[in-house]
Amino acid sequence: MSQESPTVTFELADGNTATVDVEDGESILDAADDAGLDLRSGCRQGQCTSCTGKLVSGEVEYIEEPKAVTEDKREDGWVSLCIATPDGDCTVAKSDEVLVEAFPRVWQDLDVAGDD
Numbered sequence: 001m002s003q004e005s006p007t008v009t010f011e012l013a014d015g016n017t018a019t020v021d022v023e024d025g026e027s028i029l030d031a032a033d034d035a036g037l038d039l040r041s042g043c044r045q046g047q048c049t050s051c052t053g054k055l056v057s058g059e060v061e062y063i064e065e066p067k068a069v070t071e072d073k074r075e076d077g078w079v080s081l082c083i084a085t086p087d088g089d090c091t092v093a094k095s096d097e098v099l100v101e102a103f104p105r106v107w108q109d110l111d112v113a114g115d116d
């Protein structure tokens with residue numbers, strides 16, 4: 001088979017972007033790690049919310065059922081990057097600001113809201 005790997009373009013803090021190839025069955029977070037991006041993460045099992053990103057375009061499939069990002073959240077575009085793999089090329093916003101927006105009660109104490 002000669003299918004090209006899908007790419008994920010990350011919209012990072014400060015307007016930077018980075019595009020990575022994601023191998024078949026590989027999680028988006030693992031592909032980001034392989035590319036040297038230093039994205040916030042934790043459990044790597046879909047349970048803790050720290051890897052949550054916002055899908056800007058494209059679609060993802062889940063390697064396993066997400067626990068932290070509920071179906072309602074997924075419908076709004078939030079993605080557990082540690083257990084998601086792209087279904088074609090995608091763009092994902094990933095920053096601490098995204099975390100605060102997605103889970104304000106969990107992440108509001110992050111020093112990212114510009115209120116210091």
Ligand code: FES
Nearest residue numbers: 042043044051082
């Ligand atoms: S790293 Fe914990 S949910 Fe992805």
